[in-house]
Amino acid sequence: MNTLEKSSVVIAGGGSTYTPGIILMLLDHLDRFPLRKIKFYDNDEERQKVIADACELIIHKNHPEIEFLATCNPEEAFTDVDFVMAHIRVGKYKMRELDEKIPMKYGVVGQETCGPGGIAYGMRSIQGVLDLVDYMEKYSPNAWLLNYSNPAAIVAEAMRRLRPHSKILNICDMPISIENNMLEILGFEKRSDIVTKYYGLNHFGWWYDVRDKEGNDLMPKLKEYVKENGYLVQSDIDSAKQHGDNSWNETYKMAKDIYAIDPDTLPNTYLKYYLLPDTVVEHTDPNYTRANQVMDTREKEVFTACRQIVEKNEFRGDELSLDEHASYIVDLATALKFNTYARMLLIVENNGIIENFDKTAMVEVPCLVSSAGPEPLFVGTIPTFQKGMMEEQVAVEKLVVDAWMEGSYQKLWQAIALSKTVPSVTVAKQILDDLYEVNKAYWPELK
Numbered sequence: 001m002n003t004l005e006k007s008s009v010v011i012a013g014g015g016s017t018y019t020p021g022i023i024l025m026l027l028d029h030l031d032r033f034p035l036r037k038i039k040f041y042d043n044d045e046e047r048q049k050v051i052a053d054a055c056e057l058i059i060h061k062n063h064p065e066i067e068f069l070a071t072c073n074p075e076e077a078f079t080d081v082d083f084v085m086a087h088i089r090v091g092k093y094k095m096r097e098l099d100e101k102i103p104m105k106y107g108v109v110g111q112e113t114c115g116p117g118g119i120a121y122g123m124r125s126i127q128g129v130l131d132l133v134d135y136m137e138k139y140s141p142n143a144w145l146l147n148y149s150n151p152a153a154i155v156a157e158a159m160r161r162l163r164p165h166s167k168i169l170n171i172c173d174m175p176i177s178i179e180n181n182m183l184e185i186l187g188f189e190k191r192s193d194i195v196t197k198y199y200g201l202n203h204f205g206w207w208y209d210v211r212d213k214e215g216n217d218l219m220p221k222l223k224e225y226v227k228e229n230g231y232l233v234q235s236d237i238d239s240a241k242q243h244g245d246n247s248w249n250e251t252y253k254m255a256k257d258i259y260a261i262d263p264d265t266l267p268n269t270y271l272k273y274y275l276l277p278d279t280v281v282e283h284t285d286p287n288y289t290r291a292n293q294v295m296d297t298r299e300k301e302v303f304t305a306c307r308q309i310v311e312k313n314e315f316r317g318d319e320l321s322l323d324e325h326a327s328y329i330v331d332l333a334t335a336l337k338f339n340t341y342a343r344m345l346l347i348v349e350n351n352g353i354i355e356n357f358d359k360t361a362m363v364e365v366p367c368l369v370s371s372a373g374p375e376p377l378f379v380g381t382i383p384t385f386q387k388g389m390m391e392e393q394v395a396v397e398k399l400v401v402d403a404w405m406e407g408s409y410q411k412l413w414q415a416i417a418l419s420k421t422v423p424s425v426t427v428a429k430q431i432l433d434d435l436y437e438v439n440k441a442y443w444p445e446l447k
């Protein structure tokens, strides 16, 4: 076999809690995605340094041939790169906490990417990701930006409108996690053992066909399981015991109740925020939301582990966990670099793929990925229930981008009011006014 050409990547959001897991994953996949250079870019030097110092030690001790640099200087970061892997969180957890707590004050779902919280986060993320695209195009015009910064749906719609010709691909790990659970339910080993069909918007979609490699229909077995247990599987129960974080397991379990409304398809877990908002609100502590949980668990653990690695000048291997499910990022980069035609779920412009849906919508559908980019696979006509829900939600996402581009208070009010999670225009306005007040440093001025 020919030696594979080595790549240079920059991780934007170097200070992210996900960065160490992704670095370990990248190092574990060097045989199929070899690297010559890894750079970190962040706009918070102090935060990034903690993660970068530990990752530099890990890289240099194990792969001294890979160059490493952490910087807050865009020119240094974005020069000579083949891929930008972006996971920034504009406003960090402090703002996530407000996104979640402000709607809850009004009895409305407070969530990172869904409802008013997701809209507020979208209004912050657009400029952040836009800057990354512009740096990449200035310093490495042939590179690809693989974006998983959230809210991916709003970011994708904004980039479609603001940078229509840029090489940016948006991707999410939620369907991958759910498909991993499907494998456990079905008794399969690898994601390549099944072929799935799915359509929707990001954090808003449904599987309508799952088969094994021989073409046998696996939907009946999956439905039987999901009807009773949602997507909750034993390995998740064991891991929650170990990590003391049960939140995702509750979400996986709730898939049972959102499945019930349409037993022809299998739902993305995020639909719970739109289909069971009352239950979600009832089960959320308005003074201690997911942001608090994450700050008290994942953030603390990752930063403590990184500090200890540097102090001891040693990486034993068990201080940080390798994020194997993030290998979807390598699948995507490898497909673009080595023309593999891998089949992956990506967020792309509809263009008739879902034939009874807005052509300009950014939809999440299976694509074949080659060095020419993604080629979406035909979905056809979707049922009225899903189409109705998606039409409402895509209008929310488009109105947010309108509001950002026009500096329009009215459009943002309409976006929040139209979200299925919000009961009235009055409540929408109260939430908007509170969110605007705390987001002045991040949102464009609204008139």
Ligand SMILES: NC(=O)c1ccc[n+]([C@@H]2O[C@H](COP(=O)([O-])OP(=O)(O)OC[C@H]3O[C@@H](n4cnc5c(N)ncnc54)[C@H](O)[C@@H]3O)[C@@H](O)[C@H]2O)c1
Residues within 6 Å of the ligand: 012, 013, 014, 015, 016, 017, 018, 019, 041, 042, 043, 044, 047, 048, 087, 088, 089, 090, 091, 092, 093, 128, 129, 147, 148, 149, 150, 151, 152, 171, 172, 173, 174
């Ligand atoms: N698409 C997916 O499925 C998926 C999966 C997991 C996480 N995510 C997303 O990844 C991101 C990171 O999540 P996290 O929990 O690790 O957050 P985090 O706060 O730990 O990390 C985000 C980093 O981004 C940096 N940052 C913020 N604004 C920036 C800017 N304008 N330029 C450069 N850097 C900037 C912050 O300083 C911080 O270090 C979030 O957007 C999260 O929603 C997406």
Ligand SMILES: O=P(O)(O)OC[C@H]1O[C@H](O[C@H]2[C@H](O)[C@@H](O)[C@@H](O)O[C@@H]2CO)[C@H](O)[C@@H](O)[C@@H]1O
Residues within 6 Å of the ligand: 112, 150, 172, 173, 174, 175, 177, 178, 248, 290, 294, 325
């Ligand atoms: O509340 P958080 O910060 O823990 O997670 C938010 C992210 O959730 C999804 O990714 C999950 C994944 O689906 C889950 O199974 C597990 O493996 O962790 C991932 C990250 O926590 C979602 O797709 C992301 O967009 C969210 O940012």
Ligand SMILES: [Mn+2]
Residues within 6 Å of the ligand: 152, 171, 172, 173, 174, 203
């Ligand atoms: Mn996601």
